[in-house]
Amino acid sequence: MVEAVEPVGRDKRVARSQAAVLAATYELMLEGGLAGVSVDEVSRRCGVAKTTIYRHWPSRSALLLDACSQMGTAVPVPDTGGLAGDLHILVEGLADQLRAPGWPAILPSIIDAAERDPDLARAHAELHRSLMDPFLDAVEQARRRGDIRGDRDPTAVVASLVGPLFYRRWFSREPLDAAFVDQVLDVALDVAGAAARQGSTSGGGARSGPVR
């Protein structure tokens, strides 16, 4: 939206203002969700005048949309050579994110809003893509290698991986401990197709030990 790239000799002031505003907006989203963000409070908190905010964003909605769009964290796609290793890294990373404060406090708000606002729905779709693409890539790559049953829908495999984690964090609110993550991984690998497993079906948490 804001072309930050390009050495067009952009004014430093706008960059500083925009950064400060976005930071404060993010901070307020952490505390109160999307509904907890008011332009007045953003202005108050970051020291940027309200008029300046409206100079850069046409409306409060646009500001929120912009802030949400910048939440995508580029997750590096691992490549351990095997599906199990890749997924282990990805799932552990996701679990860490879910245990930390941060977007666990924001995502529900975005999802709620996306249920009604089409613009936010688009933003959520992109955010979701950026979060889940690594998983999908790993699964599809394994599928091409033949490590996964061909009749499994890759998106469904991903769902069986991350769904339980999300459920655990937001719906059941039970602890997201290592045993749970291990079990999810174990299950998903079973699902995926058994071709890649080496007799791990019997020992549930056994795999988690060495990998750590």
Added chain:
Amino acid sequence: MVEAVEPVGRDKRVARSQAAVLAATYELMLEGGLAGVSVDEVSRRCGVAKTTIYRHWPSRSALLLDACSQMGTAVPVPDTGGLAGDLHILVEGLADQLRAPGWPAILPSIIDAAERDPDLARAHAELHRSLMDPFLDAVEQARRRGDIRGDRDPTAVVASLVGPLFYRRWFSREPLDAAFVDQVLDVALDVAGAAARQGSTSGGGARSGPVR
């Protein structure tokens, strides 16, 4: 909260008012989530004076809390005699609920609010219990029968069942079609423990047919 039981000769008027208010509140929650409910609008919509609303609920929060607490739908626990049959019925029922309008539009809002408001967190916990208890019952019953591996945590099994459904509905927003539901069921039964399966590991969707 409101003791509706008791033949204390309750006044009809209060019953009518409370019912109308709660209905309008629910309706507004459907349209705009928790944030979309204002006492003024509730009053406007159901024809009950605002002062009357405040006579029955001390604050807007209390009204929302009450409305949320009454969302629990008593799901009958099926008993087909087998884990597969029970789960099939339960999961299909859940998928139907997720496809319909109704609490798919409200739950994200509750979850978002529960992230910050302890009272709503409690309400959400109870709501969650009422929704998930049938699943947990089915799984634990199967476990007692020995149809499930003993080293599986029942709550994790439930998570592997319903997590993907929730994920699909709210996070990925991909269609919640029959094939997906079948695959989830298939997976979860594998997870649960293999004791109950009869060589179905090879045939993915095959199981869903006979069970019906």
Added chain:
DNA sequence: CGGAAAAACTACGAAACCGTAGCGTAGTGT
């Protein structure tokens, strides 16, 4: 039918919010 309880109505006060306008000031790029 009559007393009592509940509800409706009107009005209010205080706060928060969005978005805009005008004007003086300070910083930037050339």
Added chain:
DNA sequence: ACACTACGCTACGGTTTCGTAGTTTTTCCG
């Protein structure tokens, strides 16, 4: 050095909201 632009500040208008008070009207119960 200078013109330009962004910024801060103050102030406003309009709307929405929460919650309360006082008064009158309707409705129920015995």
